[in-house]
Amino acid sequence: MSFDVFLNFNGDCRAALSFYSEVFQTGEPVGLMTYGQNPYGCAEADKERILYASLPIFGHNIMFSDCPSGEPYAKGSNIALTLGTDNADEIRRIFAALSEGGEVHMPLDKTFFSELYGMVKDRFDITWQFSLTSFQPTATAFSTLARERYSVRSFSSKPIEGEKLAAILEAGRIAPTACNYQPQRIKIFTEEDFAKLDRCSPCRFGAPTVLLVCYDSSISAKRSTIDGKEIGEIDASIVTTHLMFAAAEQGLGSCWVAHFDPARLTELFALPENIVPIALLPIGYAAQDAKPAAMHTNKNKLEDILI
Numbered sequence: 001m002s003f004d005v006f007l008n009f010n011g012d013c014r015a016a017l018s019f020y021s022e023v024f025q026t027g028e029p030v031g032l033m034t035y036g037q038n039p040y041g042c043a044e045a046d047k048e049r050i051l052y053a054s055l056p057i058f059g060h061n062i063m064f065s066d067c068p069s070g071e072p073y074a075k076g077s078n079i080a081l082t083l084g085t086d087n088a089d090e091i092r093r094i095f096a097a098l099s100e101g102g103e104v105h106m107p108l109d110k111t112f113f114s115e116l117y118g119m120v121k122d123r124f125d126i127t128w129q130f131s132l133t134s135f136q137p138t139a140t141a142f143s144t145l146a147r148e149r150y151s152v153r154s155f156s157s158k159p160i161e162g163e164k165l166a167a168i169l170e171a172g173r174i175a176p177t178a179c180n181y182q183p184q185r186i187k188i189f190t191e192e193d194f195a196k197l198d199r200c201s202p203c204r205f206g207a208p209t210v211l212l213v214c215y216d217s218s219i220s221a222k223r224s225t226i227d228g229k230e231i232g233e234i235d236a237s238i239v240t241t242h243l244m245f246a247a248a249e250q251g252l253g254s255c256w257v258a259h260f261d262p263a264r265l266t267e268l269f270a271l272p273e274n275i276v277p278i279a280l281l282p283i284g285y286a287a288q289d290a291k292p293a294a295m296h297t298n299k300n301k302l303e304d305i306l307i
Contacts, residue, residue: 006063006080006129010073013050013066020062021055028174029053029064031166038162039190039209045069052166080119080127088116091130098122113162145248150292152253155207156285164250165209168283171246172213177235178221184239185275187212196268201260207282212265213240218274236278243281253286 009016017029031054036047049066056062063082067073085091095108101123108118108130116132165188172186189197189210197210204210213236220232240256247254257280265277 004061004082006082008078026055031170033166082129084131084133149248151255152286153205154287154290156287158285168246171242172239175239175242178231183215183220185214200265203257207284211281213279214275240279247283254283
């Protein structure tokens with residue numbers, strides 16, 4: 001079970017993140033996502049508001065969010081204690097106990113980011129949030145991720161929780177790029193895009209979310225003094241690798257897809273000419289019948305790859 005603190009703001013979450021990150025010297029916020037980046041849509045007025053971000057403060061995960069515009073908000077009462085566990089019965093028990101003499105703000109129910117989520121203010125005016133977490137990320141050694149991860153080619157229809165998608169995208173944001181020019185551009189495809197996307201590639205494998213990794217050729221590095229080689233494709237490949245392993249760390253499957261028609265994709269989704277598609281990355285929960293391909297474990301010996 002995780003026990004965290006959630007701080008809510010009324011449109012000034014970004015300023016609060018900047019202030020607290022400087023005070024506690026935490027570095028950049030982790031997993032920052034605006035309401036506008038949420039693949040499930042939002043009100044026009046909320047697009048620039050912060051849906052989720054966190055700061056690691058003295059070993060604790062402090063979470064930040066703006067409330068949607070128009071919701072009641074009172075300064076000083078914007079702190080909630082957040083419990084995350086994979087035990088739904090325990091969530092229901094504690095939620096019911098805290099509700100006695102208190103006020104239920106959000107009944108326990110399924111949301112886009114959690115299979116079971118609810119919010120209650122107890123009899124002492126303390127606000128509590130509960131979230132069912134099917135997977136609790138742990139400090140997994142990279143070597144374990146690298147050995148156990150495989151390309152998933154059969155996905156469940158279960159949607160990806162918002163905080164997991166945010167963590168994956170954050171891994172792509174902080175990935176290294178040549179000269180730190182950061183030309184990576186990522187487009188999120190969800191169900192409303194699949195009719196067009198499936199015309200560009202047969203390799204979605206039923207995933208509920210697909211990431212398109214591109215680079216911006218107008219700012220990417222070039223090996224200009226030697227042969228003019230475009231480095232953006234290498235940058236995008238590094239980013240895709242980060243996304244792939246971040247998905248694995250979140251308990252999700254992925255499959256690096258190069259089999260797509262970039263010209264058709266560019267046309268159907270009206271990509272600017274300087275945005276160059278490199279990889280599709282279907283991500284989601286693996287279906288029950290998912291398994292590694294037959295060739296997955298056939299790895300060369302170390303002496304075979306050294307030259």
